[in-house]
Amino acid sequence: METNSTFGVLFICTLFSTLAVLPSCAQQGGGRGMPPEAREQIHTLFDNHASIRREVKFTADGYTAVTESDDPKVAAALKKHVGQMQTRLADGLSVRRWDPAFAEYCDHYTDMDHEFTPTAKGVRMTVKGRTANAVKIAQNHAKVVSAFAAHGWSEHDKKHDAVTR
Numbered sequence: 546m547e548t549n550s551t552f553g554v555l556f557i558c559t560l561f562s563t564l565a566v567l568p569s570c571a572q573q574g575g576g577r578g579m580p581p582e583a584r585e586q587i588h589t590l591f592d593n594h595a596s597i598r599r600e601v602k603f604t605a606d607g608y609t610a611v612t613e614s615d616d617p618k619v620a621a622a623l624k625k626h627v628g629q630m631q632t633r634l635a636d637g638l639s640v641r642r643w644d645p646a647f648a649e650y651c652d653h654y655t656d657m658d659h660e661f662t663p664t665a666k667g668v669r670m671t672v673k674g675r676t677a678n679a680v681k682i683a684q685n686h687a688k689v690v691s692a693f694a695a696h697g698w699s700e701h702d703k704k705h706d707a708v709t710r
């Protein structure tokens with residue numbers, strides 16, 4: 546009997562300590578801000594948005610986008626930025642938690658498949674949602690990225706609507 550209750554306590558402790566270290570986007574809001582090397586790429590992209598062209602095609606389960614610049618510095622920033630954001634989200638860290646479209650994107654990140662290919666002048670991204678909501682959220686994120694590219698810094702401080710809340 547005593548062995549059983551000891552086992553029970555051990556089991557519960559193990560369960561809670563495991564849950565505490567699992568990455569959870571929802572819990573990673575304000576604690577760790579964007580590191581300087583990620584901020585640097587984002588600033589380069591906002592500063593040089595006029596040199597960026599972007600073509601987005603919506604598909605039944607998501608979208609494909611090609612985003613490029615003739616300026617090699619901006620093309621390099623695009624590649625670094627997407628890599629940095631992929632790593633950040635895969636680690637369960639959030640971005641722009643105060644912006645509903647990003648909060649929702651982050652929460653549903655694991656419901657999407659991303660195929661990121663560098664191109665000569667930038668990046669190609671294909672995103673497929675595995676749920677109906679993930680498809681809508683991915684497409685909404687593509688629109689926000691397009692607005693960043695089109696308007697630059699004036700878009701930076703705006704909140705963007707979520708599509709499933």
Ligand code: HEM
Binds near residue numbers: 623630695
């Ligand atoms: C505060 C600013 C920004 C944040 C927090 C941010 C965050 C993100 C995140 C989280 C992703 C998704 C990565 C993934 O799904 O694996 C992403 C992708 C991307 N971002 Fe940004 N981003 C910002 C600004 C910009 C700007 C200014 C541009 C260009 C003008 C840009 C261009 C892209 C592109 C091209 C992608 C690939 C996805 C696609 O093509 O639709 N981002 N960004």
